[in-house]
Amino acid sequence: MTIAVINSGGANLGSVVHALNRLGAESVLTRDAVQIRAAERVILPGVGAAAWAMNALREAGLVEVIRSLNQPVLGICLGLQLLFERSEEGDAECLGLIPGTVQKLAVQPGQRLPHMGWNQLNWTVPDDPLARGLTGDEWFYFVHSYAAPTDAAVATSEHGDRFAAIVRRGNFAACQFHPEKSAAAGGRILGNFLEREIA
Amino acid sequence: MVAVRIIPCLDVRDGRVVKGVRFRNHREMGDIVELAARYRDEGADELVFYDITASPQRRSVEVTWVEKVAEAIDIPFCVAGGIRDVDTARAVLHAGADKVSVNSPALERPELISELADAFGSQCVVVGIDSIRDGSALRVRQYTGDPDNMVDPRRDTEHWVEEVQRLGAGEIVLNCMDADGVRTGYDLEQLGHIRRLSRVPLIASGGAGREQHFLDVFEQADVDGALAATVFHSGQIAIPALKRWLGERGVVTRQEKKKQ
Numbered sequence: 001m002t003i004a005v006i007n008s009g010g011a012n013l014g015s016v017v018h019a020l021n022r023l024g025a026e027s028v029l030t031r032d033a034v035q036i037r038a039a040e041r042v043i044l045p046g047v048g049a050a051a052w053a054m055n056a057l058r059e060a061g062l063v064e065v066i067r068s069l070n071q072p073v074l075g076i077c078l079g080l081q082l083l084f085e086r087s088e089e090g091d092a093e094c095l096g097l098i099p100g101t102v103q104k105l106a107v108q109p110g111q112r113l114p115h116m117g118w119n120q121l122n123w124t125v126p127d128d129p130l131a132r133g134l135t136g137d138e139w140f141y142f143v144h145s146y147a148a149p150t151d152a153a154v155a156t157s158e159h160g161d162r163f164a165a166i167v168r169r170g171n172f173a174a175c176q177f178h179p180e181k182s183a184a185a186g187g188r189i190l191g192n193f194l195e196r197e198i199a
Numbered sequence: 200m201v202a203v204r205i206i207p208c209l210d211v212r213d214g215r216v217v218k219g220v221r222f223r224n225h226r227e228m229g230d231i232v233e234l235a236a237r238y239r240d241e242g243a244d245e246l247v248f249y250d251i252t253a254s255p256q257r258r259s260v261e262v263t264w265v266e267k268v269a270e271a272i273d274i275p276f277c278v279a280g281g282i283r284d285v286d287t288a289r290a291v292l293h294a295g296a297d298k299v300s301v302n303s304p305a306l307e308r309p310e311l312i313s314e315l316a317d318a319f320g321s322q323c324v325v326v327g328i329d330s331i332r333d334g335s336a337l338r339v340r341q342y343t344g345d346p347d348n349m350v351d352p353r354r355d356t357e358h359w360v361e362e363v364q365r366l367g368a369g370e371i372v373l374n375c376m377d378a379d380g381v382r383t384g385y386d387l388e389q390l391g392h393i394r395r396l397s398r399v400p401l402i403a404s405g406g407a408g409r410e411q412h413f414l415d416v417f418e419q420a421d422v423d424g425a426l427a428a429t430v431f432h433s434g435q436i437a438i439p440a441l442k443r444w445l446g447e448r449g450v451v452t453r454q455e456k457k458k459q
Contacts, residue, residue, distance in 0.1 A: 012297060013293070048320045049320055113398060113399065114322045114370075114399070114400055116201075116369070116371050116400050116423070117202060117203075117423065117424070118244055120200075142201075143297070158200070166441055181275045181297060184455070186273060
């Protein structure tokens with residue numbers, strides 16, 4: 001299977017490649033439109049600010065490329081937020097593949113921002129292919145201050161607000177947490193994404 | 200609900216892990232990747248690597264071992280030591296670290312914190328603070344990795360905590376130097392005080408000796424994570440047992456499932 005990890009220019013892209021290697025799956029970190037279109041799986045990782053990341057995708061000529069992908073695509077962290085129409089972070093126009101606006105987490109007094117650490121999921125669509133083999137009480141590693149609305153969520157999590165932890169729309173799915181840093185449970189999510197029958 | 204984080208800290212010198220007591224008399228502990236993998240398997244929630252020689256010698260951290268750690272483990276880790284510019288931070292983050300931690304270089308040049316936050320986002324930027332009691336005041340210390348070159352940057356801990364957050368720090372590690380290495384418990388009073396000044400996650404460092412100390416620091420100082428070295432490196436406290444024990448006492452911890 002060919003896996004393209006989109007080089008969105010952010011920090012720590014190598015971690016996704018390392019995680020795929022640990023699963024025995026070879027991937028390529030790329031900005032090449034031809035390579036991305038031809039891949040059987042595409043991963044859109046991202047760490048950093050939405051406006052900055054969208055600029056990087058625009059400069060690389062990848063906005064339309066990503067919008068037109070038909071194969072399974074997995075966004076990670078900022079990669080989830082970029083799938084939505086807009087982000088409040090830097091008032092950025094995003095890819096618009098999922099309706100809604102990404103907003104800053106409204107935390108209670110005394111709650112910390114960023115939401116940094118291990119948290120659990122509430123699967124609203126328990127038979128989503130990414131949930132396969134999970135019991136529902138696993139922990140996943142989150143690091144973010146902005147979050148997406150839950151309308152397209154198949155799993156939610158909570159920090160101040162309830163927010164989308166995993167979203168799915170057609171061939172596009174995405175995790176707000178970092179599966180590549182979420183120990184065995186995260187490995188299972190990535191493994192599920194690579195399964196043949198997910199498409 | 201976010202789980203508290205149990206964070207072993209691995210002090211690195213010349214590419215090897217060493218352990219320190221009161222920052223003196225180091226003794227070699229072992230291979231970085233081996234120890235990182237051991238802690239990952241035991242259920243550590245995160246790892247911190249401090250290159251303790253880098254800052255006083257004005258060197259930056261080697262990235263080859265960072266890459267090896269990133270290849271081997273699937274939990275987040277932070278690298279500290281001699282990161283004094285955006286390019287070095289980028290090299291460390293691209294090698295696979297999730298966060299960089301700055302301490303002495305941020306005291307030299309506080310703008311470094313905002314430069315890093317602008318380049319990578321606050322979530323990648325940890326500020327380490329070495330704090331010492333001075334009568335009733337709390338004072339910051341610089342270059343604590345080398346006792347002969349330690350500097351008093353003439354800053355109150357409280358003011359520095361406020362300033363680093365204003366500049367874009369995404370997390371603070373507060374190392375209470377009076378408690379460090381003596382294993383009589385975290386400085387609960389100081390950590391609780393600094394907790395109230397922190398909007399970002401706060402990690403306690405310095406003083407862990409027994410399981411009870413971890414319970415105390417989560418219950419009484421409301422910190423987000425507890426960092427320790429010796430008690431873990433020596434095997435005196437096993438992380439799986441510690442997390443189970445804390446869980447039984449109502450502290451929310453991540454419990455790793457046994458492999459099927």
